[in-house]
Amino acid sequence: MKHMATYDLMETIRNTNEWMGASARAFASYPVWGMFPHPMFKVMSAWGRVTERSFARMVIKPDWGVRTVVGSDGRDHLVERVSEVSRPFGDLIRFKVHGREEKPRRVLLCAPMSGHYATLLRSTVASLLPDCEVWVTDWHNARDIPVSEGKFDIEDYTLYLMDFMRHLGPDTHVIAVCQPVPLALAATAYLAELEPAAQPRTLTLIGGPVDPDAAPTEVTDFGRRVTMGQLEHLAIQRVGFKYRGVGRLVYPGLLQLASFISMNGERHTRAFTDKISNEAKGEATERDKHNRFYDEYLAVMDMTAEFYLSTVERIFKSREIARNAFVVDGHQIDFGKLDSVAVKVVEGSKDDISAPGQCLAALDLLTGLDASKKASHLEDGAGHYGIFAGKSWRNNIRPLVMEFMDTHAAPPPGKQARPNISLAASNG
Structure with a gap:
């Protein structure tokens, strides 16, 4: 293959x-x-x-389609998409609203890299913009990344998130949706050890597999049944001659799409x-x-082979996050060191991808965090997509997340907010 x-x-x-x-x-x-x-x-x-x-x-990246937002003055304000940090495998983009005062809520939305583009969170972005300044992780299609740019696995993903958090500064509220939940948690915990002043104010985890064994689903069962050798043989291919990433090992988007459709073939x-x-x-x-x-x-993107395989092996099979044994860049992260960032978990009662309990397991890992900084919400009747898009998100979950951000917006006692430091400056 x-x-x-x-x-x-x-x-x-x-x-x-x-x-x-x-x-x-x-x-x-x-x-x-x-x-x-x-x-x-x-x-x-x-x-x-x-x-x-x-x-x-299937080969076209969807447009964000977020062009205007209604301000408090009742006028439509133009929205410009600006790339603030550009990296080979993903950018940090900002949805800059022109003609209005900057909102105090600064939100970093960690988009999943699990087959679809970050535009999957289009409605989430649109719902946050009226009340927040919004940044999003915009991951690139692996087929378009030359082999010369090197590898990209879950450790690199975590380091990217850390750099994006550093760039935005400590007055940031991070929202991670689905796949990046365990890695956003790891990035925040790593910052708590290395650079406590760079930690965000809050971390909201929505429907992600922190402990896949807490509530098995068809996704986790598949991960248990298939060996890594079988998975590599069946799922991994080299990018063909048509794209810039020719020769790169990937889990192709078209193959992912076939598996998505087969799960609900009759409905499609x-x-x-x-x-x-x-x-x-x-x-x-x-x-x-x-x-x-x-x-x-139908718009799908290729994932690097090392990212897909390391996700299955380390998150689902070995449960490194759930066992507090996750290693990044040679350093084992200790989630118990996270003691100042408020963490909220959101799950859907009918989520068949990341079932209730998988994301909630994050709170048990945070042994150094005071109970007053932990919160959770189970949305009754909501499926996987409903907890970050649609009616359940707009009417019930979004207001709770906003309230959680505002409750923990002030810096902890003894700590002061620092000005934003650009990624270039922090690396220099």
């Missing part, structure tokens, strides 16, 4: 399906078929439009059947519910 030919074969299949969709759409849309009012041509055209769009989206089949039917009847629109969801869902 580790051959470029395999990677290029998948890309060839994707490209062929996109071409077939475009050809069917064009052929069935010829005006001459209007002389033969048979529904076959409308169905063929509809199938072509849906197929062409779906397979094209029904969704596309209904979409084709609506297109044929002329009832579909460009920005309908189906397109809004699948434009994001």
Whole structure:
């Protein structure tokens, strides 16, 4: 499986399906078929439009689409996306709102690197912007990163988060969603040992696998069943000749997408059947519910092989975070050293990816943290995506997170907030 030919074969299949969709759409849309009012041509055209769009989206990074925000003055303020720290494997971007006073809440949103782009948190960003200054970790597609840039595993990911926290300074509230939860916790604990003054004010952990064994799911069961050798053989490929990362070992996005869809195959089949039917009847629109969801869902990115394999081996199999045995850059992190950052855990009662209990295990690791700085919330009826997007997030979870930030916004006694130090200065 580790051959470029395999990677290029998948890309060839994707490209062929996109071409077939475009050809069917064009052929069935010829005006001459209007002389033969048979529904076959409308169905063929509809199938072509849906197929062409779906397979094209798989290699396109979605746009953030966050262009304005309503200020307290009732006016729309333009939002500019600025890259403040640029690194080979990911950038720290800011959603800068023009024409309004800077908000006191400074939020670093740690986006997952688990198959989809950071734009998966688009609605989360949009919900925070009216009341916060927002920064997001924007991870790059591994297929576009030259081999000369080296490796990127979970230790490098943790060090990136530490650098981003240093850049923003101590008056920061960190929110980690899903996959980065254990690594954001590790980065904060490492800062508590190395540079206590650089720690953020609060850390909110949303639906992440701190202890996968606390509540087994299909994801954790898969990790137990498959050996690392089998996983490397089945999942890892080399980037093909089409991209800048040619030769890099990755877990391809298209392979990840196939596994995502197989988990809910019947639901996805029904969704596309209904979409084709609506297109044929002329009832579909460009920005309908189906397109809004699948434009994001189908857009996948490659992960470096070392990041994927180290996540499975060290987070899920060896449970290094859960056992307080996580090593970064040769140093074993002690979560008990974290004693000033307030930590809040958010879980969904119907989360089938990171089940209730997996994220809550973080609070048991923080033996040096006072009980007044620990909090948790279980959102009844919410699934995995509901706890950071949608109605549950907007109406229930977001207000609680805001309240938690405000409660712990002041620096601890004896400690003063320091001015922001740029990453360049901190490294110099």
